[in-house]
Amino acid sequence: MSVRVGAARVRALLVALVSFFVLSCAATGCAGGGDDDRPRVVVTTNILGDITREIVGDEADVSVLMKPNADPHSFGLSAVQAAELENADLVVYNGLGLEENVLRHVEAARASGVATFAAGEAADPLTFHAGQEGGPEEEAGEPDPHFWTDPDRVRKAAGLIADQVAEHVGGVDEKAVRANAARYDGQLADLTAWMEKSFATVPEDRRALVTNHHVFGYLADRFGFQVIGAVIPSGTTLASPSSSDLRSLTQAMEKAHVRTVFADSSQPTRLAEVLRQEMGGDVDVVSLYSESLTEKGKGAGTYLEMMRANTSAMADGLTGD
Amino acid sequence: MSVRRNVTSLVPALAAVFLLTAGCGGQKEAESGSENPTSSATPHGYVEGASEAAEQQSRLLLGDPGSGDIRVLDLITGKVHDTARRPGVTALTTDGRFGYFHTADGTHVLDSGVWMVDHGDHVHYYRAKIQEVGELPGGTGARVRSDAGVTVVTAADGKASVYPRAELEQGTLGTPSRLPDAYAGTVVPYAEHLITLTGEGGGPARVAVLDRSGKQVAAPEAECVDPQGDAVTRRGLVLGCADGALLVHEDDGAFTAEKIPYGEDVPRQERATEFRHRPGSSTLTAPAGKEAVWVLDVTERAWTRVQTGPVVAANTAGEGAPLLVLETDGALHGYDISAGKETTVTDPLLKDIPEAGSGGTTTAVIEVDRSRAYLNDPEGRRVHEIDYNDNLRVARTFDLDVRPSLMVETGR
Numbered sequence: 136m137s138v139r140v141g142a143a144r145v146r147a148l149l150v151a152l153v154s155f156f157v158l159s160c161a162a163t164g165c166a167g168g169g170d171d172d173r174p175r176v177v178v179t180t181n182i183l184g185d186i187t188r189e190i191v192g193d194e195a196d197v198s199v200l201m202k203p204n205a206d207p208h209s210f211g212l213s214a215v216q217a218a219e220l221e222n223a224d225l226v227v228y229n230g231l232g233l234e235e236n237v238l239r240h241v242e243a244a245r246a247s248g249v250a251t252f253a254a255g256e257a258a259d260p261l262t263f264h265a266g267q268e269g270g271p272e273e274e275a276g277e278p279d280p281h282f283w284t285d286p287d288r289v290r291k292a293a294g295l296i297a298d299q300v301a302e303h304v305g306g307v308d309e310k311a312v313r314a315n316a317a318r319y320d321g322q323l324a325d326l327t328a329w330m331e332k333s334f335a336t337v338p339e340d341r342r343a344l345v346t347n348h349h350v351f352g353y354l355a356d357r358f359g360f361q362v363i364g365a366v367i368p369s370g371t372t373l374a375s376p377s378s379s380d381l382r383s384l385t386q387a388m389e390k391a392h393v394r395t396v397f398a399d400s401s402q403p404t405r406l407a408e409v410l411r412q413e414m415g416g417d418v419d420v421v422s423l424y425s426e427s428l429t430e431k432g433k434g435a436g437t438y439l440e441m442m443r444a445n446t447s448a449m450a451d452g453l454t455g456d
Numbered sequence: 457m458s459v460r461r462n463v464t465s466l467v468p469a470l471a472a473v474f475l476l477t478a479g480c481g482g483q484k485e486a487e488s489g490s491e492n493p494t495s496s497a498t499p500h501g502y503v504e505g506a507s508e509a510a511e512q513q514s515r516l517l518l519g520d521p522g523s524g525d526i527r528v529l530d531l532i533t534g535k536v537h538d539t540a541r542r543p544g545v546t547a548l549t550t551d552g553r554f555g556y557f558h559t560a561d562g563t564h565v566l567d568s569g570v571w572m573v574d575h576g577d578h579v580h581y582y583r584a585k586i587q588e589v590g591e592l593p594g595g596t597g598a599r600v601r602s603d604a605g606v607t608v609v610t611a612a613d614g615k616a617s618v619y620p621r622a623e624l625e626q627g628t629l630g631t632p633s634r635l636p637d638a639y640a641g642t643v644v645p646y647a648e649h650l651i652t653l654t655g656e657g658g659g660p661a662r663v664a665v666l667d668r669s670g671k672q673v674a675a676p677e678a679e680c681v682d683p684q685g686d687a688v689t690r691r692g693l694v695l696g697c698a699d700g701a702l703l704v705h706e707d708d709g710a711f712t713a714e715k716i717p718y719g720e721d722v723p724r725q726e727r728a729t730e731f732r733h734r735p736g737s738s739t740l741t742a743p744a745g746k747e748a749v750w751v752l753d754v755t756e757r758a759w760t761r762v763q764t765g766p767v768v769a770a771n772t773a774g775e776g777a778p779l780l781v782l783e784t785d786g787a788l789h790g791y792d793i794s795a796g797k798e799t800t801v802t803d804p805l806l807k808d809i810p811e812a813g814s815g816g817t818t819t820a821v822i823e824v825d826r827s828r829a830y831l832n833d834p835e836g837r838r839v840h841e842i843d844y845n846d847n848l849r850v851a852r853t854f855d856l857d858v859r860p861s862l863m864v865e866t867g868r
Contacts, residue, residue, distance in 0.1 A: 206508075206580065209573065369511040370532040372827045377846035380827060399510035401532075 174304045177223040179234045179241070180207045181428045182283050183254055183292075185438045187227050189319040190297050194307040195224070200237065203430045211236040220244045224304040227296060231255040231280035250303035255280050257295050258288040261352055264362070281426070285353035286330065286442060290323045326442055333450045334358050341453050343391030345384070347398045350425045354445075363387045367398045373405050381413050388414070395419045395452035421452045506569075506584035512868055513570040513583040516823070516830060516839060517555040519548050519862035526557070527858055528568060528586050529839065531828075531867075536856065537586055539566060548862035551602035552735055554589065554624060555864060560596050563609070565589035567627065570867030573604075574736075581867065590629040592619075601686075603645035606668065610652075614638035618650070618668065635670035641683050646693045647706035649673065653683055653695070663695075663704055665711045678702055678713030684729040689738040691754040696728045696742070700759065701752055716757045728752065732771045734824040735868050739774030739793075743767045749781055751793050762796050764789065771822040771829065777844055780822050780829055784809055788822075788831060790848050802848050807836035823865040832863040839863065 174195040178184040184199030191197050198219060201210045207229065212220070220226060221244045228234060228241050230253030245251045260278045282288045297316035301309045334342075342360045344351055347367045355362045366383040368376060378385075384396060388410075394417060400406045403420040410418040423445045424435040435441035514531040524543035529536050547558040553571035557564040569584040592600070597612025607624060609632075610616040616635045623630025635643065640661045641653030650668065655661035660681045665674035685696035692705035700717035718727075728742030728750045738754040744761050749770045751760045764770075765783040772779045778790035778799060786804035791797065806820060823830045828851060829842040837859055841852040 209580065367511065369514075369827050370509075371512070371514050371825075371841070372843075372851075374534070375841070375843070375851035377843050377849060377851075379845040380843070401510045 174224045174306045175219075175222070176225045176227060176300065176304060177220050178226075179228040179237050181205070182426075182438055182441070183227055183229060185428060186289065186293055186319075187296055187300075189322075190293060190312060190316045191300055191304075191307070192311060192315045194311055194315075195300070195304050198223075201234075201427070203428055203433075205427055207233050207426050208235050210234070212240055217243075221247050221249060223249055225249070225299055226251040227299070228253055229255045229280055229282075231260055231278045231282075233280035250299065252296065252299045254292040254296065255282045258282045258292045261356060263349075264352065279352050281350035282353055283438065284351050284442075284445075285357040286323050286327045287357060288353060289438070290320055290327075293319055293323065322439060326439055330358065330442065330446045333446050334360075336450055337453045341391075341393055343393050343453075344449065345387045345391055345393055345396050345398075346423075348423060348425045351423075360449075361391070363391050365396070365398075367396075367400055368406065368409075370401055373402055373409060376409050376413075378413065381410065384410065385414055388418075393453060395421055395455075397421050397423050397449065397452065419452055419455070421448050423448055506582045509581045509583055511581060512572065512825065513581050514825060514865055514867040515568050515570050515586075517548060517550065517566065517568055517862075517864050517866060518832070518839070518856065518858065518860035519545050519557060520834075520858035521545050521861055522859060525858040526566070527856060527860070528566075529854055529856070531841070532583075534852075534854065536854075539586060540588060545862065546596070548864050549600055550864035550866055551600070551607065552868055553866055554602070554607070555866065556592070556600045557862075558596075558598060562595055563592040563598055563600060565592060565624065565629070567624070568866035572868050583867075587627050589624055589627055592629065593617075599642045601642060601644045601688075603688075605648070606645050608643045608645055608650065610639065610641075610643045614640060616643040616650075616652075616670075618670075633669065635666070637670065639664070641680075641695070642686055644686055644688065644693055646688055646704070647711075649706070649711070651693050651704050651711075653680060663702065663713050665704075674711045676704065676711050676713035678704075678715065682724070682727075684727070685731050685742065687731040687733060687740050689733070689740070689754050690736065691738045694731065694740060694752065694754060696731065698722075698724075698727065701728070701754075703754060703757070714757070716752065716754075716759065718759055732769075732822070734771070734773045734826070736826075737772075737774035739772055741770045741772050741779065743770060749779060749791075751779060760793055760796070762791050762793060764791065764798075769820055769822050769831075771824045773824045773826070773829070773844060778848075780824070780842070780844060780848070782806075782820055782822060782831060788842060788848050790844070800847050802842075802850070805831060805840050805850070806833045808834075819861070821863055823863060825865060825868050830863065830865060832860045834859040834861040 176191055176195050177198045178187045179200050181199050181201045188197045200216055217240050220240050226241055226244050226249055241251055263275055263277050263279045297312055300312050343363055344360055345363045345365050351362050365387040368380045372380040399422055407418050407420045424441045429435045435444055516529040518527045524541040526539045526542055527536050542557050542564050544559040545557045549556045555566040555568055567587045567589050569586045571582050573580040592609050594609050594611040599610045601608050605621050607619045608616055615638050617632035619632045620630050639652040640655045643650050643652040650666040652664050653661035654664045660679035661683050663676050663678050664672050667673050680695055680697035680702050682698040683695055687694045692703045695702040700715055703714045703716055705712050726745035731740040731742050733740045740752040742750045744750040747766055749762050749764055762779055764781045767781055769782040779793050781789045783789055786806035786809050788802045789798055790800040792799050820832050829844050831840045837856050839854045840850050843849040843851045
């Protein structure tokens with residue numbers, strides 16, 4: 136009979152849960168299936184989400200579909216999120232093929248009459264270089280979607296997002312949106328100036344990013360760096376490496392005259408150690424933020440924080456001896 | 457009984473609660489799970505207990521048919537995990553994540569906890585805990601093939617069942633959909649479709665392209681006499697036939713089949729009947745009788761027959777890497793494929809001299825990934841890690857407490 140009691144307890148818990156959600160919904164002013172009163176902007180990536188929130192401020196609800204620390208190429212949508220897209224006043228997305236699994240939902244929303252804005256496409260995109268110059272091997276010549284590594288292009292995109300909000304999102308105070316946009320534009324201008332100053336300390340002959348990231352083409356173009364693509368040895372090879380395992384990296388470093396690798400590695404300490412053994416002298420392995428913001432307070436909670444963290448890591452990595 | 461009924465009836469109710477509240481602020485996620493309603497910040501693509509890794513996370517699944525012992529060797533940490541014993545295993549296959557332990561009564565599925573997701577321009581590697589998934593029906597003669605969406609089991613009688621991959625990834629087999637017909641060949645998922653062979657009464661088999669529900673949607677003009685062996689490459693699906701290979705390729709929704717002929721009459725016992733290759737490579741290998749190996753370059757549509765010593769096992773990483781051949785002297789031999797010449801040979805690596813082409817359960821195999829090859833030594837109770845780009849140097853040797861006669865690599 137304790138069996139029945141158990142079931143009753145589960146049911147009691149369910150009732151409690153339902154009340155909890157109903158209450159919490161009421162408290163946050165959310166009416167269950169979605170609140171149609173407040174204007175709503177839906178943004179695909181969390182980087183664009185942060186930028187859009189700065190501009191929209193309190194004038195509308197901004198939903199971001201991609202979670203922190205996720206991959207813009209591969210995140211997908213729940214049925215609820217897909218419905219949210221189709222009920223938005225404005226959809227802001229990156230475009231240029233970045234959000235592979237979301238694009239069809241954006242297109243469906245556009246087909247049903249929702250205003251959509253592809254920030255990357257409006258930001259004067261560059262094309263990928265060949266694999267040896269840091270681009271993905273099979274996409275040389277294709278547009279490079281990672282425009283946010285150039286803060287000037289983000290300024291341009293931010294201004295255009297403000298225009299889009301003013302035009303398509305009913306019920307917002309346009310003056311407030313313009314004021315937000317102007318304030319954020321100032322912060323982006325400060326960021327660019329600060330990045331220029333930070334990178335000015337890097338000598339001309341060491342302006343090379345040896346990396347397995349394929350997102351820094353825009354930053355390199357804007358601030359006068361060269362991206363040198365390299366293959367990072369895998370975890371199994373690091374246990375007992377041969378020269379050939381490290382060749383892609385050591386050749387890239389020798390060619391660029393740098394001793395710092397900007398790479399994601401699950402064993403950065405071990406990688407630095409084997410490179411030291413192979414090349415002699417000190418080698419640093421430095422990780423960067425690339426395609427996603429982190430949770431708040433984890434290093435790259437906002438676009439500005441991500442750019443400053445990367446800039447410091449690059450400048451320190453290339454000036455230290 | 458009442459508990460079962462009551463609790464299950466609560467599940468849809470709970471789900472409805474989450475659906476209703478998921479609209480709030482756009483930050484909650486409907487599938488965030490019913491155990492913990494307050495944790496709504498789980499990222500998309502998140503798998504309970506899985507973490508993304510910067511590099512390939514390789515593990516070896518190892519089976520000892522004598523004792524029924526199964527081990528999982530993590531090649532990153534070097535640690536060995538024990539899992540439940542499975543007596544009567546006669547073969548072990550993999551799709552890069554799950555290990556399929558074939559017995560006379562069914563096929564046991566083990567999630568190795570490491571896998572790769574290919575996005576074309578870049579890939580993602582994941583690692584998670586090792587877990588038992590369950591038992592697939594279909595005993596001796598069952599063949600298991602997968603892609604990102606489905607796992608298909610073709611039984612010995614040609615009947616096939618399609619399992620949703622999403623269920624396997626959650627640790628359950630789920631409910632399969634059964635294909636309407638019995639097929640003459642293995643059903644292989646490829647390009648969002650299923651490819652198989654049809655044919656009756658000893659005549660040549662024909663290629664059939666089915667949708668995921670089993671409805672035939674195309675029949676490329678092609679015949680395959682005495683079909684044996686299949687392998688999926690980036691260039692298409694390769695099937696072994698009496699007169700060469702049949703390459704089934706999809707381009708923009710259209711399926712074509714193209715014969716890559718041997719160019720000569722090849723006696724039955726010297727034909728390629730089971731392909732081995734590095735996943736992702738389009739260079740396949742297969743024994744060509746007792747003292748030679750076929751190398752099929754799918755990109756070039758060309759067969760090369762490399763004369764070797766008595767072959768036990770063969771494989772290659774492709775792209776200029778040497779052909780690796782374990783011969784009956786117990787040593788690994790490296791061959792330059794285009795020159796057809798032996799370039800290097802190791803010391804004997806196996807404790808007992810294996811038999812050529814025995815096809816039994818105690819045969820050594822060679823598994824190859826982007827940087828290393830792995831060779832099992834059943835009698836020596838160990839596995840060798842070979843750096844094939846460095847004169848077949850033995851990079852590491854892992855000692856084990858079982859005889860690893862069966863071996864597959866996962867995580868790639």
